[in-house]
Amino acid sequence: MSIFADRATRLVVQGITGRDGSFHTRQMVEYGTNVVAGVTPGKGGLRFDDKVPVYNTVAEAVRETGANASVIYVPPVGAAGAMYEAADAGVRLIVCITEGVPVMDMTRVLPFVRARGARLIGPNCPGLITPGEAKVGIIPGNICAPGRVGIVSRSGTLTYEIVNHLTRAGIGQSTCVGIGGDPLIGTNFIDVLRAFQDDPDTDVIVLMGEIGGTDEQMAAEFVRQSVTKPVIGFIAGQTAPKGRRMGHAGAIISGSSGTAEEKIAAFEGAGFGIMKRPLDVVELVKARL
Amino acid sequence: MNIHEYQARALLKAAGVPMFDGDVASTPTEAEAIARRLGGTVVVKAQVHTGGRGKAGGVKLAANPAEAADVASRILGMSINGLTVHKVLVVPAADIATEAYVGLIMDRETQRPVFMVSPAGGIDIEEVAATAPEKILRLPVDPVYGLLPHHAYTLAFFLYREFAHVKAAARIVEQLYRVFTENGASLAEINPLVTTADGRVLALDAKVTVDDNELDRRPDLALLRDESAENPAEVAARRANLTFIKLDGNVGCVVNGAGLAMATMDLVKYYGGDPANFLDIGGSSNPDKVVAALRIITSDPRVKAILFNIFGGITRTDDVANGIRTALEQFPVKVPIVVRLTGTNEAEAVQILTGIGMKALSDMDEAVRQVVAAAKEAA
Numbered sequence: 001m002s003i004f005a006d007r008a009t010r011l012v013v014q015g016i017t018g019r020d021g022s023f024h025t026r027q028m029v030e031y032g033t034n035v036v037a038g039v040t041p042g043k044g045g046l047r048f049d050d051k052v053p054v055y056n057t058v059a060e061a062v063r064e065t066g067a068n069a070s071v072i073y074v075p076p077v078g079a080a081g082a083m084y085e086a087a088d089a090g091v092r093l094i095v096c097i098t099e100g101v102p103v104m105d106m107t108r109v110l111p112f113v114r115a116r117g118a119r120l121i122g123p124n125c126p127g128l129i130t131p132g133e134a135k136v137g138i139i140p141g142n143i144c145a146p147g148r149v150g151i152v153s154r155s156g157t158l159t160y161e162i163v164n165h166l167t168r169a170g171i172g173q174s175t176c177v178g179i180g181g182d183p184l185i186g187t188n189f190i191d192v193l194r195a196f197q198d199d200p201d202t203d204v205i206v207l208m209g210e211i212g213g214t215d216e217q218m219a220a221e222f223v224r225q226s227v228t229k230p231v232i233g234f235i236a237g238q239t240a241p242k243g244r245r246m247g248h249a250g251a252i253i254s255g256s257s258g259t260a261e262e263k264i265a266a267f268e269g270a271g272f273g274i275m276k277r278p279l280d281v282v283e284l285v286k287a288r289l
Numbered sequence: 290m291n292i293h294e295y296q297a298r299a300l301l302k303a304a305g306v307p308m309f310d311g312d313v314a315s316t317p318t319e320a321e322a323i324a325r326r327l328g329g330t331v332v333v334k335a336q337v338h339t340g341g342r343g344k345a346g347g348v349k350l351a352a353n354p355a356e357a358a359d360v361a362s363r364i365l366g367m368s369i370n371g372l373t374v375h376k377v378l379v380v381p382a383a384d385i386a387t388e389a390y391v392g393l394i395m396d397r398e399t400q401r402p403v404f405m406v407s408p409a410g411g412i413d414i415e416e417v418a419a420t421a422p423e424k425i426l427r428l429p430v431d432p433v434y435g436l437l438p439h440h441a442y443t444l445a446f447f448l449y450r451e452f453a454h455v456k457a458a459a460r461i462v463e464q465l466y467r468v469f470t471e472n473g474a475s476l477a478e479i480n481p482l483v484t485t486a487d488g489r490v491l492a493l494d495a496k497v498t499v500d501d502n503e504l505d506r507r508p509d510l511a512l513l514r515d516e517s518a519e520n521p522a523e524v525a526a527r528r529a530n531l532t533f534i535k536l537d538g539n540v541g542c543v544v545n546g547a548g549l550a551m552a553t554m555d556l557v558k559y560y561g562g563d564p565a566n567f568l569d570i571g572g573s574s575n576p577d578k579v580v581a582a583l584r585i586i587t588s589d590p591r592v593k594a595i596l597f598n599i600f601g602g603i604t605r606t607d608d609v610a611n612g613i614r615t616a617l618e619q620f621p622v623k624v625p626i627v628v629r630l631t632g633t634n635e636a637e638a639v640q641i642l643t644g645i646g647m648k649a650l651s652d653m654d655e656a657v658r659q660v661v662a663a664a665k666e667a668a
Contacts (some may be wrong), residue, residue, distance in 0.1 A: 023603075077506050102502040103395055104473045107432035110400050126602075140602045140632065155548020157600040160632070161653065164600075181547060183397045183475075210548055213397045236551035239536075239558045240567070247532045247547025247569040249502065250397070255415045277556050279654055 002130035002175045003150070003195040003202070004093055004119065005069065009134045012037040012058060012067035012091070014074055014082045016048050020097070021073035024138050025052065028071075031141040033134045037061035058089040069093040071127060071136050076100035079123060080109050087113040087120075094186070095136050096122035103249070106184040113186060120186025124249070126156040126178035139163075139176060147172015149285055150196035152189060153208035154181050154215075154248070158236060161278045162208060169282045171289070174202040181210070181248025189219035197227045204230050204288045206281060207272075211237035212251045212258040220266035230288040233267040234275040235260045290499045292513045293336040295378045297495040300472060301479070304464040307457075308492040311380030320361035323379040325354040330382040333360045338518050339370040347374060350382055375517050383493060388481035389448045390414050391458075393465055395475045395500075396429065402469060404428040404436075404462065406444050410481035436466040448482070449490075457490035458482070472510060473503030522585050529581035531570055538563025540664045541586035541595040541624075543579070545570050545604045553598045556653065562661035565592045570604070579612020580619065587622055594625045594664035598653060601632025610638035614645050625663040629656030 011028070015021040016038025025048065029035050037055055038048050044056035055061040058070065070086040072079060072095065079098040086094045094113065101123040113120045121128060127137010131144040143160055145167045153159040159178055166173065177192050179185055189207060196202045205227070209216035216235065223231050238260040240246050242253040253259050267274055273284040295313040302308065310327060313336065314320040324331045335347030342348050347369050351357035361377050368374075388411035396403040407425045409417050417424055426447040430436050438459075445458035461482065469477040476498040483493045504511040516524045526533030532547065536554075540562045544550035547569050554564040566586060570578045586592055599609050609630060616622070629650045630638050639649045650656045 076502060100502045100505070102473050102506070103475065103500045104432075104470060104503070107395075107401060111433060138603055143632070153548070155546060157544075157546030157602060157604075158548030158552050160600050160602055161549060161552070164631070183395065184400050208548070210551060215397070218398075234552075236548050236555065238551075238555045239564060240551060240554070241534070241536065244534050244567075245501075246534065246551055246567055249500075251547060251551070277559055277654070278552060 002133060003192070003199050004121070004175060004177065005128055005130050005134045005136050007034070007133045009069050009093070009136065010034055010036045010065065010067045011136060012039060012061045012065070012070045014039045014058065014070055014072045014086065016040055016052065016054060017043055018073055022048070024073060027141070028135050031135040033136065036065040036067050058085045058091065062089045062091060067091060069136060070095070072096040072098055074098060076102070080105035083109045083120060084112055087116040087118045090116070092118055093136070094118055094120045095125070095127045096120065097125065097127055097137055099124040101182065103182070103184050106182070110184065110186060121177065122180040122185060124182040125180030125185070126159065128175060128177040130175045131173055137178070139178065143167055144176065145172035148174055148201060148203040148289070150174045150199065150202040150205045151176040152192040152196070152205070153178050154210050154250070155208060155236065158208060158278070162206065162234070162281050165279060165282050166285065169286070171282070171285055174199060181250055183213065183250040189215050190222045193219060193222055193227055197229060202229065204232065204285050206232045206285065208234045208236070209263055210235060210248065210251050211240050211246065211253050211260050211263070214258070216263040217266040220270040220272065223272070224270040231270070231272050232275060232281065232284045232288070233272040234278070235263045290501055290504065290514055291338040292497055292499060293338070293376065293515060293518070294334065294495060295336055295376070296513050297497040300468050300497055301464070301492055301495050304468045306461055306464045306479070306492050307489065309381050309383060311378060313376050313378050314361060315365070315376050317358040317362040317365065320377055320379050321354045321358035324351060324357035327379065327381050331357055331379050332382050333357055333364060334378040334380070335364050335367070335369060335374040336376040336378055337369050337372045337374055339372055342369060345369040372518055383483060383491070384486050386484045386486050388483050390417070390480050391462060391465060391482050392476070392478040392480065393469045393474070399429045401429040401432055402466070404430065404444055406447055406462070408448050414480065430466065432470070436463055449484070453488060454484055454490055461490065461492065468497065472497065473500045473507065474498060475500045522588065526568070526581070526585055529578060531568060531578060531582055531585070533585060534567040536564050536566050538565045539591050539593040539668060540660055541565045541592040542598065543568050543570060543582045543586065543595065544598045545600065549598065549600060553596070553653070553657070556657045557596070557661060560657050560661045562657070562664055565589060576608050576612035576615055579609055580616040583613070583616040583622060584620065587624070592624060593667040594627065594660050595622070596656060596660040597626065597628040597630065598656065599630040599632070601630065601634065605634045606630040606632055606638035607634040607641060610641035613647070614641055617645065624667060627656050627660040627663065629653055
């Protein structure tokens with residue numbers, strides 16, 4: 001088992017004929033993901049790479065192929081529209097890779113998606129991968145291996161670094177979820193922690209946070225109360241200056257809140273194993289498996 | 290994106306928020322003319338993207354037009370927290386009875402715009418929040434319905450007792466909400482909102498921060514960016530589509546991905562070094578970006594060694610290696626470069642670097658240890 005995506009995932013790719021969409025669709029197909037459809041308005045009736053049927057709307061794709069999950073690779077101006085459309089079409093899981101979605105759009109998208117019972121991951125995220133079963137997004141499949149460590153992170157390449165350390169040490173992963181670096185996102189740490197806690201195939205959880213906001217502090221409180229599995233934590237941005245946006249729109253210390261120190265203190269208070277550097281993940285996980 | 294006070298005033302004015310007349314000047318002569326038009330005592334205020342303008346001497350009273358010119362000549366060109374003042378705002382000195390705070394922020398926790406208002410205005414709202422939280426009313430707004438009339442009145446009644454003031458303030462919070470949503474702001478603030486002896490309610494100072502993600506679809510807002518108010522290296526980086534933030538250390542860093550870039554800086558510190566910058570070359574690789582990154586980093590004489598830390602996913606490591614080769618052909622880099630790369634097209638990348646006599650490491654910790662040692666040796 002795993003969380004959010006597995007062999008039963010039937011994926012529709014929104015923006016399948018675009019530059020990023022087509023590149024990553026090939027990678028997902030190659031990994032073994034069940035990509036059942038693509039959507040590009042005006043290109044309905046085509047077949048992507050002579051194989052995946054392309055539709056004009058998500059509703060049509062769902063009706064014709066039974067798609068139950070969507071991944072979005074459309075430019076920022078169209079991203080909100082793509083999320084509304086996926087939720088309206090009844091897709092259960094929506095993963096928005098797009099970086100640069102206006103935050104004001106997300107204030108309306110989030111309640112819309114929730115009201116229709118869908119789970120949104122992102123935007124501005126690398127997506128998720130259940131090694132050996134399904135890859136929804138852009139996490140490189142070759143660095144992952146099936147196993148029993150659940151990973152949740154606000155970043156992309158930093159996640160790859162950690163996963164790579166684990167895989168090379170012979171430690172596999174149940175599911176790796178990148179929740180995204182924006183201030184307003186569909187799925188937060190707590191949502192993923194709850195899923196890993198309930199997943200019988202996850203034994204240890206690795207959580208990678210960063211400066212900015214209070215998501216990590218709330219995650220620590222949730223772990224203290226409701227998570228019995230061991231959790232290992234990392235915070236990026238210990239050397240970041242205050243008041244500056246560190247690449248991710250959400251990675252900013254505002255005033256005196258959102259610092260690495262307060263987040264690490266919250267992790268310690270909740271009994272997390274603390275990674276001082278990415279490499280530490282191996283020993284910390286080994287000690288808890 | 291930060292915009293200047295005079296630009297924020299224009300956005301508020303367009304929404305109908307009442308405020309004192311005033312204008313912006315780039316020269317003492319212009320300041321004098323504005324003061325003459327306004328009549329009476331004026332305040333001359335430095336327009337820079339930093340707090341503490343008053344303490345730094347960037348906000349001064351002038352009793353007449355000649356004095357306004359004199360004060361403006363002293364403020365224009367001065368440096369406040371490292372930023373040069375190019376413009377001043379000239380407004381009438383107000384006869385103020387009370388000062389309140391009205392702010393609207395995009396709140397991550399509620400995922401909504403949240404109003405924060407306080408009758409204790411004119412001072413740092415974070416300080417009020419820390420010392421007298423009961424003096425602040427927080428009110429999240431459902432973005433689907435917008436600010437409802439009774440919400441506007443709830444906020445206004447928290448600020449004022451006199452009903453004339455309450456009515457005026459209720460209208461102002463509605464106008465501020467419109468400024469916030471229509472301009473894709475992450476912050477919109479009136480501090481202070483004042484009452485005058487003759488019973489008016491006016492915005493005295495305004496601050497608006499626009500979500501960077503709005504700028505592509507709102508060229509009118511993008512025009513408000515004042516590049517002369519920013520660090521030149523950061524401006525050059527933005528033009529090259531790089532995210533760059535200058536720091537004080539001597540180890541230059543070029544990384545792909547924001548999280549890994551932060552973790553790289555942290556690891557430099559962990560091994561006893563001091564990062565010179567945050568730099569994210571982004572997801573899609575392009576050799577030109579690497580050239581621009583090296584040009585920006587090497588323009589700082591304090592940088593004693595440079596680290597590349599690339600985890601190839603979408604980023605092709607051979608593109609990065611090509612960028613390094615091209616840069617070294619175009620201009621001399623006099624400090625040692627340590628390259629760590631792994632992932633997509635790693636073998637090709639190693640071959641390119643070997644061809645120009647450079648080594649490529651695959652381990653992040655080893656690379657950071659080496660670059661810290663190199664920087665120490667050169668320092």
